[in-house]
Amino acid sequence: MITAIYAGSFDPITRGHEDLIRRSLVFVDHLVIAVTTNVAKQPLFPVDERMRFIQACVRDTRVDVRQFDGLLVNFARDVGATLSIRGLRAVADFEYEFQMALMNRHLNPDLETVFMMPRLDLTYVSSSLVREVARFGGETKELVNPVVHAALRERFRSA
Secondary structure (H helix, E strand, C coil): CCEEEEEECCCCCCHHHHHHHHHHCCCCCEEEEEECCCCCCCCCCCHHHHHHHHHHHCCCCCEEEEECCCCHHHHHHHHCCCEEEEECCCHHHHHHHHHHHHHHHHHCCCCEEEEECCCHHHCCCCHHHHHHHHHCCCCCCCCCCHHHHHHHHHHHHCC
């Protein structure tokens, strides 16, 4: 059985994330979506709410949504993951992701990193851009699941 881990802040989950999740399930038996807080950013939604969004967006018995803190390689060992799924939207993502993949390999040679690109029409979508668009009253309906869209509208209506 192949278990993969897809880690990120998912603040919030986007259609791009959903695309990578759906397509990764073609070649893995079990996917753990590992939700963390990026210490360099102030999150819009708390972790438990982000986890609920993911569960609402991804309804597949082969997917687990879990919170984690610390090193990805340790969490991967804990859940038995041998693959780390990473999304690349643009060349700008590659340098950081490449460095992280090499460090993760150094720390855990049994964890392989798989880079995936989202569908072409989703390459520009990122959580930070979705938050920015929503903050200023722009339309996010096509960028995120309806559950997330409603939460964004509510969050910024009261801001």
